[in-house]
Amino acid sequence: MEAAPLPIAVFVVDAAGNIESWNKACEKMAGYTASDIRGSRLDRIISFDESGNCKAPSLPLTGECEATGHLTSNDGRRIPVRVTIAPQALDPDKPDSFSVIVAPRPGVMPPRYALIQDLPVTDIIEGLPCVFYVIDQSGHLLLWNRQLEAVLERTSEELPTINVQNFFDEKDALRSTENILDAFEHGSSSHEAELIGKFGKRTACLFNCARTSLGNVPCVFGTGLDISARKEAELSLLLRERAISCSVNAILISCCKNKEFPIEYVNPAFEQITGYTLDEIKGRDPRFMRVEGCDEQEHERIRDALQRHESVHAIVRNARKNGEIFWNDLRIDPVVNQEGEVTHFVGVINDITEAKHYERRLQHLAHHDPLTGLANRTLLHDRLGSAIEQAVHEHTLGALAFLDLDNFKYINDTFGHDAGDEVLREIAQRLRAGVRDEDTVARVGGDEFVLVINDQPSPAHVAELVERLRHSVSAPVTAEGNAILPGVSIGVSLFPRDGERAERVMRAADAAMYHAKTMGKNNCQFYSPELNQAVHDQLLLxxxxxxxxxxxxxxxxxxxxxxxxxxxxxxxxxxxxxxxxxxxxxxxxxxxxxxxxxxxxxxxxxxxxxxxxxxxxxxxxxxxxxxxxxxxxxxxxxxxxxxxxxxxxxxxxxxxxxxxxxxxxxxxxxxxxxxxxxxxxxxxxxxxxxxxxxxxxxxxxxxxxxxxxxxxxxxxxxxxxxxxxxxxxxxxxxxxxxxxxxxxxxxxxxxxxxxxxxxxxxxxxxxxxxxxxxxxxxxxxxxxxxxxxxxxxxx
CATH class of the missing domain: 3.20.20.450 (EAL domain)
Structure with a gap:
């Protein structure tokens, strides 16, 4: 059986249009042998249509053009063809020669690739898990497989007419052309680049090219292996490495060897936080930075978790290279290989020293008055609750005293707020000096103070103490160059006599204090059942x-x-x-x-x-x-x-x-x-x-x-x-x-x-x-x- 005609034919002409070379595909398509046709002119065998961007090419040839026409075969048949004429751009030794690519138009030739079908490796080429291509010196495709069509999102009719440079991004086109030239010159080459599909699809490929010839036409054939997944993995690894390097948290990677954990890597943040460089500590166990005698329970938890190959989170103190101690919010996680074995541990260190100091300051501010340094309302409630529980349990007597300065607004308005603040600070010092360390002095409002007095022998002793404090507070205060005479009204409740809950005891003292106000100010009043009834009536009202x-x-x-x-x-x-x-x-x-x-x-x-x-x-x-x-x-x-x-x-x-x-x-x-x-x-x-x-x-x-x-x-x-x-x-x-x-x-x-x-x-x-x-x-x-x-x- 006669072999099927080749789907495309390529021959070479000079600028005057004289045919210089003629390959087997040309013989099969036109029926002329190389000796029959060499030296003939282009217009002897091809007549061009009136449409297209070139008609009968003007001679001498000067550039690339495309056209449709008819190829006159040796037996007289006129075969409709598409013709591409291009300079031999990839062959610097023949600057004045041109490749003529002739492909039958659809419907004339067999729909599949006759050349591949004629080869015994047809099935192999089509079944390759990569793209396959053959490129002539003009930079056009002579042969390819289905994978290349899929990657480039183009049909078999489109591919021969497009220079391969156009299959790449601008940034890759020149480099890819140079690699193809390397194959023509040195026999082979390889490179990586992205193929760009007709509709924007991008496929990263590893290209391997080798020089060959089809008939007497030099060409390059090769494969392009899809490496998109590898590229994504490389990019992901690069991003992770960059993230680790740029992280503001210190990161340490240690190896898991026989219950030892030598350091393999630390990032720049670790070096900055600790003062140690990787060269100094590589191979050492991270425990060398621990502070002996501190956070023993946390270190025990870390040891147990590492032995069990588990994650652990702890807050410990470590020592920098200069000996300075810093607080470390530490997270350690195991790294597991494909066999499920733990090979490494990754530790993330967050220096929380400033946060710890701020936390302590906030904790102090949360429980103390910023102006006087006395306990605030929150701490007062805690201390009062504990004092009442102790008094109930031990059958002792305690007292709660509410002190409200008389006419403090007048002091502020007359002498200024700075003087008023100085008066408050001085009164706070007098109250602290007048009670024991186990008692509590609190400031709960602008000019309101509260005392929690523990373990008193009798109400008479409480009255004596409170009266002494009233005289102390009422003494003149020098502020802003002025002698200010503060007065104070005091209400006292006793616990557990007046209540076994903090709220009730405070309400009783508050009622007694307001009663002292109504009695003319600058005096002390104790809570009584009659006053309780008045308070009750007031609440009902x-x-x-x-x-x-x-x-x-x-x-x-x-x-x-x-x-x-x-x-x-x-x-x-x-x-x-x-x-x-x-x-x-x-x-x-x-x-x-x-x-x-x-x-x-x-x-x-x-x-x-x-x-x-x-x-x-x-x-x-x-x-x-x-x-x-x-x-x-x-x-x-x-x-x-x-x-x-x-x-x-x-x-x-x-x-x-x-x-x-x-x-x-x-x-x-x-x-x-x-x-x-x-x-x-x-x-x-x-x-x-x-x-x-x-x-x-x-x-x-x-x-x-x-x-x-x-x-x-x-x-x-x-x-x-x-x-x-x-x-x-x-x-x-x-x-x-x-x-x-x-x-x-x-x-x-x-x-x-x-x-x-x-x-x-x-x-x-x-x-x-x-x-x-x-x-x-x-x-x-x-x-x-x-x-x-x-x-x-x-x-």
Whole structure:
């Protein structure tokens, strides 16, 4: 049987187009022998189509081109072919010769590679676990296997037309070409490079090339073994080696030999942390850095884990080369080979010396007051709990004393915070000096100290000790060049008599301390069962008040304000009362201090404001649009963030004109922090509400600040009207009226109960009055009736 034609033919022409060489594949395709065709011109056997990037090539030939045409065979057949003409770029000895590659177009020749089928090694080449190729001197493929098509993502028709340089990245193309030239020149070569597929697929290969010839056409054949997995493994190892080298943690690798662990490798971080170089310690056991006598249990754990070939984590102290001890957070893990044997151990050392020092400092700060160095609240609870347990177990007596400095805010405001801090430090030293080492002195607040006194023979001894401490603390303190005289109120509870739990004992001492405050300050009071009942009642009152506000058990009464000239009702003051389901009406002097102390004054104040706004809306509907209702504000309300904004929203919600609402603040509230007060009052004034100073004359107003406060009214405290017949009282009242008018404020007298007071106020041109002489506080509906009937002050 006649052999199948070769799929491609390659011959060589000179620049004039004369055929110089003709191989067996050409003979099979065209039917001409080499002797028949050598010396003939290119255009004798190939006629080019009119399409393509070259028609009949212009002679002499100058560069690479591609075209389609027809090959005229020896028997006259015209075979459709694709033609590639390229300079012999890979053969520097023939610069003016050109390779002509002729491949049958699809559908004309057999679909598989006839050349491979003719060879006895066809199956071997196709079955190779690598790419196989044959390249001529022009840099084009003559022969290849399926693996190369798959790697390059190209068809068999595409591959012969592309120069092999284009199968590589730009960075690899020149080097790969040089290696192919080496094979032409020296017979063989090898190199590594990435083949780039048509759609971007990258395959790292190890190429081995060897020189040969097909017929009389020199060429190079070779294989490319896919080494992508090896490259990935090499890169992974390189990255790990680089990571180990760059790690900020010290890394040590030791060998596992007969219960010994000689060092094989340490990274630069190890050398920097320990001061030892690899050359100095290679082959030594890592235990040479341990500090004898330290962390014995941890070292025992490490030894046991290594003998069992297990991982271990420990925190130990080691010595650097210079002898300095450092804390080491150590992690050791075994390395297992393919047979499952432990061959090495990897130790990771993290120098945590600074962290340890910081931890100790934090631990101290977590249990001690930074200003005085005394125990803080956390440590106090621990010490008190232990002291109570000991007292219960050993049937001894202990005491807990709460000390609160009297008027410490005045010290800060008068002498400055630095002086206040100096006073606190000096008092802390006096308290420490006045008790035993086994006792505890703590600072639990700005000016609050607590003593835990253990193992006392009797309450009398406790009283004597505490009184001695009170005298010591009350002695003058020199700070910032000033002699400051601090006072202290002390409350004492005894344990386990007053409680067997820390919380109960502390509450008892706290109650006794507040009792000392109410007794005039600068004294000492012991807790008693009667005081316990008072504390219990106080707690019940707090809980009940919270529920009362939530359940709206608060009622608002209104005491009318009367214009002293016309006698007409022009406004009212809102006064809140607590309607208790069991105890009836509770007056404000019982629950307002509780509300202030617990913060309940804020929701209570909002409740009152909401009720007042609803009443003002009804008054306007009744035909009294100019009626003004005043509401007392607490200092806590005044300092609430967004108070002005929320008040504006409430007025808008009830459709109340801001000028119908008057807010009363006491003189002492304003002078507590006058700069802040001016700012808040300006915001309220900008909202449009009216402002008044309540209880004027009972505080310590500064006239300079009084001029800055944007208030509309001042109210004379009832104490100045108790007996206006007394010359002193009358003088003060007249002065307040004159001062208010001179500052363009209206003056309101409260607590007016007699005709004599009315006459006095009218004589000195006071603007308004309120009091029982005209009316006590009345419910909302009664106030509306009085206004609608135009009830007036009798002449």
């Amino acid at each position: 707090e809980a009940s008040l919270s529920r009362a506000i939530r359940d709206d058990d608060m009622v608002v009464g209104y005491q009318p304000k009367v214009d002293l000239r016309s006698g007409k009702i022009v406004g009212a003051e809102a006064l809140v009362r607590w309607r208790h389901p069991d105890k009836g009406i509770i007056p404000p002097d019982r629950f307002i201090p509780v509300a202030e102390a617990t913060g309940l004054i804020v929701p209570l104040g909002e409740l009152v404001l909401s009720k007042v706004c609803a009443t003002l809306k009804e008054m306007r509907s009744d035909g009294a649009p100019d009626f003004v209702i005043s509401v007392n504000l607490s200092a806590r309300q005044l300092r609430q963030r967004q108070f002005v904004t929320r008040l504006g929203q409430m007025l808008a919600q009830h459709q109340v004109e801001p000028g119908s609402l008057e807010l009363e603040v006491t003189e002492s509230q304003l002078m507590d922090q006058p700069e802040e007060a001016v700012d808040v009052l300006e915001q309220l004034k900008g909202l449009g509400v009216r402002l008044s100073i309540d209880d004027f004359g009972t505080g310590y107003s500064s006239l300079s600040y009084l001029r800055k406060f944007p208030v509309d009214f001042i109210k004379i405290d009832r104490s100045f009207l108790s007996d206006v017949s007394i010359e002193g009282n009358g003088v003060i009242t007249r002065a307040i009226i004159g001062l208010g008018h001179s500052l363009r404020m209206k003056v309101v007298a409260e607590g007016v109960e007699t005709r004599e007071q009315i006459a006095f106020l009218r004589d000195y041109d006071c603007d308004q009055m309120q009091g029982y002489y005209f009316s006590p506080p009345v419910p909302r509906d009664s106030l509306r009736q009085m206004v609608s009937k135009d009830t007036r002050l009798p002449d």
